[in-house]
Amino acid sequence: MRWFPRRARAARPAGACERQGAALGGGLRSARQGGARALLLAAALCGIGPVAARAEPAPEAVRSFGAGREIVLRTTTDIDVMAPAIAQFLDSRPGLAIRYEQWGSNNLYDLTLAECASGQPGAGLVISSAVHHLVKLVNDGCAAPWVSAATAAVPDALTWRNEIWGITREPAVIVYNRALVPASEVPRSRFDLLDLLRPERTPYAGRVATYDIEASGLGFLFAFMDSQEATTFGALMEAFARTEAVATCCSAEIIEGVQRGHYLIAYNVLGSYAQTRAAEDPMLGIVAPSDYTLVLSRAAILPGRQADADAGALLDYLLGPEGQLVMARNRLVGLDPLDADPDDAEEAGRQVPIGLGLPLLLAMDRAKVAQFTARWRDAFGPGQP
Amino acid sequence: MSSIPKTEGPKSGGPKSGGPPAGDAGLRPTLSLTARLVAGLGALLLVGGVVLALAAFAYGRTAAREAFDRLLVGAANDIASTVAIRDGQPVVDLPASAFQLLALAPEDRVAYRISGPGDQLLTGYEGLPAPPEGGDTRFYDAEFMGEPARYILVSRRFAERSFSGQVDVVVGQTLRARNDLARDITGKALVVLAIGGLAVLLLAVLIVRGALGPLGRLAARLEARDPQDLTPLDGRIPREVLPMVVGLNGFMGRLDRQFGTMRRLISDTAHQLRNPVAALRAQADLAGQESDPERQRLLVGRIHARTKSLGHLLDQMLSRAMVVHRGDSARRALLDLRDVALEAVEADDPQLLAGGAAVALVIGEDPVMVRGDALSLTEAAKNLLSNALRHGRAPVVVGVGVGAEDGLARLWVEDAGPGPAEEVRAQLGDRFVAGAAQGSGLGLSIAGAVAEAFGGRLEMSGGHPFRMALVLEVAQ
Numbered sequence: 001m002r003w004f005p006r007r008a009r010a011a012r013p014a015g016a017c018e019r020q021g022a023a024l025g026g027g028l029r030s031a032r033q034g035g036a037r038a039l040l041l042a043a044a045l046c047g048i049g050p051v052a053a054r055a056e057p058a059p060e061a062v063r064s065f066g067a068g069r070e071i072v073l074r075t076t077t078d079i080d081v082m083a084p085a086i087a088q089f090l091d092s093r094p095g096l097a098i099r100y101e102q103w104g105s106n107n108l109y110d111l112t113l114a115e116c117a118s119g120q121p122g123a124g125l126v127i128s129s130a131v132h133h134l135v136k137l138v139n140d141g142c143a144a145p146w147v148s149a150a151t152a153a154v155p156d157a158l159t160w161r162n163e164i165w166g167i168t169r170e171p172a173v174i175v176y177n178r179a180l181v182p183a184s185e186v187p188r189s190r191f192d193l194l195d196l197l198r199p200e201r202t203p204y205a206g207r208v209a210t211y212d213i214e215a216s217g218l219g220f221l222f223a224f225m226d227s228q229e230a231t232t233f234g235a236l237m238e239a240f241a242r243t244e245a246v247a248t249c250c251s252a253e254i255i256e257g258v259q260r261g262h263y264l265i266a267y268n269v270l271g272s273y274a275q276t277r278a279a280e281d282p283m284l285g286i287v288a289p290s291d292y293t294l295v296l297s298r299a300a301i302l303p304g305r306q307a308d309a310d311a312g313a314l315l316d317y318l319l320g321p322e323g324q325l326v327m328a329r330n331r332l333v334g335l336d337p338l339d340a341d342p343d344d345a346e347e348a349g350r351q352v353p354i355g356l357g358l359p360l361l362l363a364m365d366r367a368k369v370a371q372f373t374a375r376w377r378d379a380f381g382p383g384q385p
Numbered sequence: 386m387s388s389i390p391k392t393e394g395p396k397s398g399g400p401k402s403g404g405p406p407a408g409d410a411g412l413r414p415t416l417s418l419t420a421r422l423v424a425g426l427g428a429l430l431l432v433g434g435v436v437l438a439l440a441a442f443a444y445g446r447t448a449a450r451e452a453f454d455r456l457l458v459g460a461a462n463d464i465a466s467t468v469a470i471r472d473g474q475p476v477v478d479l480p481a482s483a484f485q486l487l488a489l490a491p492e493d494r495v496a497y498r499i500s501g502p503g504d505q506l507l508t509g510y511e512g513l514p515a516p517p518e519g520g521d522t523r524f525y526d527a528e529f530m531g532e533p534a535r536y537i538l539v540s541r542r543f544a545e546r547s548f549s550g551q552v553d554v555v556v557g558q559t560l561r562a563r564n565d566l567a568r569d570i571t572g573k574a575l576v577v578l579a580i581g582g583l584a585v586l587l588l589a590v591l592i593v594r595g596a597l598g599p600l601g602r603l604a605a606r607l608e609a610r611d612p613q614d615l616t617p618l619d620g621r622i623p624r625e626v627l628p629m630v631v632g633l634n635g636f637m638g639r640l641d642r643q644f645g646t647m648r649r650l651i652s653d654t655a656h657q658l659r660n661p662v663a664a665l666r667a668q669a670d671l672a673g674q675e676s677d678p679e680r681q682r683l684l685v686g687r688i689h690a691r692t693k694s695l696g697h698l699l700d701q702m703l704s705r706a707m708v709v710h711r712g713d714s715a716r717r718a719l720l721d722l723r724d725v726a727l728e729a730v731e732a733d734d735p736q737l738l739a740g741g742a743a744v745a746l747v748i749g750e751d752p753v754m755v756r757g758d759a760l761s762l763t764e765a766a767k768n769l770l771s772n773a774l775r776h777g778r779a780p781v782v783v784g785v786g787v788g789a790e791d792g793l794a795r796l797w798v799e800d801a802g803p804g805p806a807e808e809v810r811a812q813l814g815d816r817f818v819a820g821a822a823q824g825s826g827l828g829l830s831i832a833g834a835v836a837e838a839f840g841g842r843l844e845m846s847g848g849h850p851f852r853m854a855l856v857l858e859v860a861q
Contacts, residue, residue, distance in 0.1 A: 138494070139494045139495060140494075140530055141494065141529075141530035141531050141532065156491075160491075160492070161492050161494070228481055357488055357491070358484050358485075358487055358488040358493075358495055359481055359484045359485055359488055361484055361495065362479055362481055362484050365479050365508055365509070366508050367476070367477050367478070367479065367499075367507060367508035368478070368479050368508070371478060
């Protein structure tokens with residue numbers, strides 16, 4: 001199965017930074033410090049997880065579409081990526097307006113949870129790439145059920161209790177710089193990546209980047225799913241630690257770093273952003289790991305006890321063929337493999353969809369998160385002090 | 386029993402089955418036996434079905450509860466087994482398998498809480514409902530965030546050098562899957578129950594029809610009968626229907642006897658009248674041809690005497706027909722035999738008393754009660770009396786009493802004569818007696834028929850005096 005046509009498709013540039021923790025910026029160069037262990041323990045005891053830093057909850061960006069009855073849409077997705085779908089939705093529905101709020105995933109979770117506790121949902125529809133957050137919200141009874149033809153068509157693994165639905169299909173990929181990584185060395189799988197990092201004086205030391213899982217809910221989710229999926233992840237962590245890999249925030253910065261040659265390889269980058277960039281920059285290579293490829297479905301919930309009918313209609317539209325087509329143009333939905341460019345030599349591996357359901361609760365357990373973060377920080381050095 | 390000659394059948398018109406007999410006007414069909422039985426069985430099945438449905442519902446709930454409780458136990462034990470002591474503190478590493486286990490109830494939310502000594506929260510939800518007091522594994526029902534849920538608490542005790550105490554694992558799950566399973570089990574049980582019930586009902590209809598089949602065959606046999614055929618029904622009859630058939634046979638028997646009576650009346654009449662009428666005709670012929678007025682007058686006198694005796698014969702024959710008819714058809718009333726005797730003696734019969742013979746009446750103080758028809762019995766008594774007056778010798782005594790040995794009621798007539806000859810006695814009481822000139826034997830025949838009709842007999846005994854008695858059972 002081929003995921004990423006190399007040939008560029010016309011697409012508007014997608015804003016690519018998923019700023020998960022608003023206050024956290026900039027990459028953290030890992031430094032192995034002697035006192036890391038003590039800090040780790042402290043972090044574990046305090047339950048520091050992805051929800052490490054708390055800023056004043058405020059949207060990163062807000063835009064209003066249309067005029068009339070207002071649906072509040074809160075999402076972690078950049079406005080520009082979703083705008084075409086929103087515009088098309090409103091085209092056929094005069095009298096409806098959408099207030100689009102773009103949030104960091106941790107803030108979005110905190111806000112929605114707080115509103116759930118107060119019983120006053122502030123949004124009609126919440127869409128997040130940190131799907132474990134939304135699964136937790138569903139488990140806490142913060143989401144309203146919604147049943148329609150569109151929701152019924154969602155595969156079982158991507159829906160739960162008729163309260164949460166996966167609306168996109170985005171793989172976690174490895175991106176690399178074509179100019180700097182010889183074709184023979186392009187890692188097709190995690191094993192290849194491990195092999196690249198194994199030599200004593202590997203040129204890749206310090207030039208592999210991945211998400212900072214403390215700053216990015218999505219980064220945490222990918223890393224956590226890796227740890228659940230295969231033991232490779234343990235070896236990878238060890239290799240990252242040994243070669244002083246870089247943990248940093250934000251898809252955009254990671255991809256830019258690869259484009260500029262600052263990093264040679266970036267691991268676990270959200271495919272939708274990488275593809276958009278690759279469409280503009282032929283130097284950017286993308287690999288869907290052949291051992292397995294995590295596939296994320298951004299999740300949507302209708303917060304509150306009772307679903308807002310307009311928000312439900314928006315959900316139905318996004319799940320329906322029109323919405324899926326528009327989102328596919330913006331690479332939020334992986335197109336049918338037959339659609340892919342035959343020149344594309346990259347292999348796609350076994351796809352492992354991140355199912356929306358009870359097992360994701362594990363990624364929200366504070367003890368588990370503390371342990372996992374501690375282990376991760378053991379490799380990358382302490383996070384934000 | 387006699388049967389009507391076949392040749393008479395067609396003349397009277399064969400049975401037209403299908404056309405309802407005139408008697409049907411008063412028959413109103415009620416609910417059929419099949420319908421009654423099926424309705425009863427249906428009601429029984431309905432009640433049983435409701436009971437079984439309740440049982441199925443209870444069973445479904447229990448089965449679902451047990452199935453998903455096991456899931457909870459598995460998940461809680463799974464979690465508890467991952468609790469370890471590190472640096473003197475209990476540490477939980479939640480296993481993914483526990484959540485995968487709980488996800489077997491695909492639509493249910495999960496609550497969990499792991500706490501150390503002093504209820505110190507290690508991980509999970511705060512503010513879950515408190516478990517009841519109890520042992521190391523406890524189930525309880527409580528709410529989870531606005532939805533009913535089932536909880537389990539599993540306690541694990543540690544006795545390590547660095548840590549001694551108890552870690553509690555609480556796992557709860559909402560009830561959707563349980564309720565779905567319970568509904569599913571109940572629903573399937575109800576479907577099976579309904580199908581079974583319908584099948585039983587269907588079988589019941591067939592069985593009831595089979596059981597009531599003999600009735601239909603009986604009716605068909607009756608309908609197919611020649612209307613003149615009054616022979617009793619025979620063959621194998623179900624016990625329950627037997628009384629009806631016996632009643633029917635009795636009814637047909639009476640009908641047959643009445644037919645017989647009428648036929649005998651006709652043939653007797655023909656037989657009895659043939660000779661006297663032939664004699665009359667011969668004498669009338671003679672008288673017509675006789676030219677001597679003296680002889681002609683003699684002949685006319687004879688014709689007159691014959692006509693008188695013929696009239697008497699006719700009276701008796703009619704009387705006998707009447708008596709036999711009543712014997713079969715009249716109600717059997719309770720009556721005193723003394724009244725009958727009195728009636729017979731006091732009957733103003735100029736013919737009988739023409740001779741001026743005195744009749745003595747011997748009756749006791751106590752009533753002698755029998756069952757019968759007063760008119761028939763009186764007629765019989767009169768015939769006995771007239772027989773004695775006619776053929777016996779005075780004095781004639783009429784008496785009523787109860788036999789000392791056999792306890793039977795007797796109405797007797799006694800005369801001083803020797804009684805009839807032995808061979809005549811043997812024939813007495815028959816329909817007509819050859820030796821009884823001028824048809825007088827008919828009187829005894831009547832008495833015999835009456836006695837027989839009421840379950841008694843005619844008894845003759847002795848000579849000088851000769852006694853004839855009507856013997857009947859005493860009514861209780």
